[in-house]
Each structure stands twice: as C-alpha cells, then as structure tokens.
Amino acid sequence: MIKKVISKKLQLSDLPSCIRKYIDPDTFQRDLFIRECASETPANAFILDAGAGECQYKKYFQKNNYIACDLAVGGESWDYKKINVISNLEKLPFKDNIFNSIICIQVLEHVKEPQLVLNELYRVLQNNGYLYLSVPQGWCVHQAPFDFYRYTNYGIQYLLEKANFSIQYIKPTTGYFGYLANRLIFLPKITFWTIKRKYVRFLLLPFEFLSYIIFVLVLPIILNLCDRFDKQRDFTLNYLIKAKK
Template sequence: MIKRLFKFNSSRYRLWQENAAFAAAIPQGALVLDAGAGEAPYQSLFRHTRYESADFQKVNKPYAPSTYVCDLKSIPVEDNRFDFIVFNQVMEHLPEPKLVLNELYRVLKPGGKMIYTGPLFYEEHEQPYDFYRYTQFALQYLFNTAGFSIERIDWLEGYFGTVAYQLNGMARYLPYRPSALGGGVASYGLAPFMLLLKIMFAFFSIVFHLLETRIKFTASGYPKNYVVIVSKPASTG
C-alpha cells in the first residue's frame, strides 16, 4: 500500500480523466489518431473507435506498436482522414511544433476535434528530445496560427498537483550526504536535517497528490500542465 502511494501521480489521474471524457464523446466507429502515442496509455479508452497511432520511436523507452512509424511533420495518410486526434504530452518534444500542428490540421477532418495536453512546469525528460514549455498564450497562438478553433483551454491539474510535484522533486533531489554538502564538520550537522526534510517532503507530496484528486484548486498559483480542446472548422474553404 505504501509503495503504491509513493508511486501515485495526480497528473496521471487528471490525464486519464480528461482523455476518458474526450473518448466518451466520440461516436462508435470514429477514426482516431493517437499522435506521439508512446506506450499508448489511453488506448483502452478508445476501444469503441477505430484507433491508429503514430510515433517516431527514437527515444530509449518502451513503445506500443505504432500504425505509422514516422515524424509527426509528415504522417503518411491522406488529407482529412481522422475524425479525432489525441495529442498528449508530445509537443514539448517537437523542435518544430508549428509544422506538426499544420500536419495534424491537414489529417483531421473538417469538424473534427483534438485533445492536447502538455507541461508548463516540468523537469527536462526524454533527452535530447525536450525543447519547450508552453504558456496558455503560446498555446493560443500556435493553435490559432495552424487554423484550429480553440473550444477550451484549462489547467490540467490544479495548484495542489503542482505543489505535489515540487515536493516530490525536493524529496528526490535534495542532497543529504555530507560529501554532497561541502564536507567538513558543518556538513555532518546539516546532513540529518536534510534527510528529515526529504522524508517530510515525500510525505507531504503524497498528501497533496491525494488532495488534487479531490479538489482542483485554480484560484491562485499555476498549473503543471494545460489541457486544450480544439476543432478544425467545418468549412475550411
């Protein structure tokens, strides 16, 4: 039980919620593209659809089998193929996001919708393919420039989720060995204090992750991720 709690991540909880809501609104048999699917963690939500996926599969990590192994700037399908697109936690890894958004716009049918999620506040990951973090204003600019209509832009998780992530990072990364604290007599006095802080931060990270699942607090602070729902205008002429 304790081990499961330490692995719990409220951002993944919110990601599942948002993708489940998006999937629930998709009609039976609609054609869905999971763009940059990775391990395809949300594929099971789209069992009622015709699900296809695309990824370049160059990062050293596990991947689910992809329908299209390709650069997202050039997906080998015809125009207006997909009814819906899933685009989760991908755009920060794209060196040329405008080109990818143009391509996603091309392959989405007029009237089709896409869900985007991506970080504002997160450590570097999947190196060397980690390039950007996006504010809500950058997202508005990029999606509008590509031709999409923004239906909703929101915090993915509330500030409690951001705090939980910060606390977790401090619990993992704060040094506590005397050799990492400069050596000398003072470092031996500081080391147990730092270790105690790490334990406290780990505990309170769990508390805030659990709070996030019950309360989405957005009155102040800032999000860890944004979620955006966009559509391709029904008339593109």
C-alpha cells in the same frame, strides 16, 4: 536495488483514483480528458494518437479504429512495439481529412517544429473533428535531449489559431498549490537517489521512507486540497486544450 524496489512500489498511477486525484490531480484530470474524447468519438471512427509512446490511452478506444503514431525515440526504457506507424509528426504519412479525432498528449514539447506538427494534425483531421491536446507549462526536463519547449496558454492559443484550429477551451490542470505539491513529490528522489554509497543509502532508508510519507503523500494531499483557493491559476503544470477543425 533499493531504487528499483521503491520505484516499483510507489507508482502514482497504481493508486486508486479516489486517492490519486488528491495526490496527482494533474494526471487524474488528463485521464478524464482522454475519457471525454473517447465518449465523444463515434464507434468505429478513426482516431489518431499522435506521439502515442507506449499507447497507454489505447484502452479507452476499444470501440474505435485506434492508430498509434510515434517517432519511437526519447524514452530509452519505453516499449514502442505497439506503435502502428513510426513517423515524424511534422510529415504524417496519411491522407487529408481521415481522422475523426486526434489526441496529442504531452508531445508538443518534444518536437522541434510544433507549428508544422499542428499544421499536419489539422490536415489529417476531418472537418468538424476535434483535437485533444495537452502541453506543459511548468515541468522539469525529461526525455533529454528530446525536450525543447514549454507553453503558456497564450503561446499555445497562437500556434493553434495559426494552424486554423478553432479553440473550444484551454484549461489549466493545477494552480499554485497543485504545482507546489507536484514539485515536492520529486524531493525524495533528488535527495536520496543520488547517493552512491550503498551502506549510506541503507542507513538513511528510514529517513527516505519517512520522506515519501511526508512529501509524496501527506503534503501533496494538503496542498492539492488548498488548490481551489488559487482562482487565477497562472502557476500550472499543464494545459488541456480542445480544438475544432
């Protein structure tokens, strides 16, 4: 019960953007990335959300013909009812050169054959169309057992170029301090959510609340403000990639 209350009240995505960009800059930058795609995609154009999940990005493409495609496995609590096409991304049921733009956000780590997926995305993308891709480098295991890979910038560049994409840019979402800030956010969950005895959990509730203030709010803001000092950015949570056919 306590876990449900806390998890509902402390969703980072519910915070105002002016605060969230200092607590969770990784997700904040990803949203800006999707907005860039939406602004550059012509009205009424066809856009494919490859690995759409719960279609959280559909709201940005109201002026477009948005097609959500997903295998609909992985997230046991996820609602896949909004998916238009249920399909394995390794063999898409679409004709060649049909989509103006494609977004594939935090998906490539969940497919067994990422090269086949990129080849398929290239096939269904129109000439001079753009793929907007994000992949993790430093992230915990999630949606197990459907979690297979992590990518460096060199690795994803190799796979994209092998699929004949022309890379426009590869951007890390965080540096070392941003990476550390994100890891700290999980500390209260790891520490307190594993306690089985309810009375012990209740007695520790003040400390749990304090841990959220320190590790989810105060320290992440300080560390993310310091992230500008890491110019090399070898420690990053994710990469944002724009590639052209």
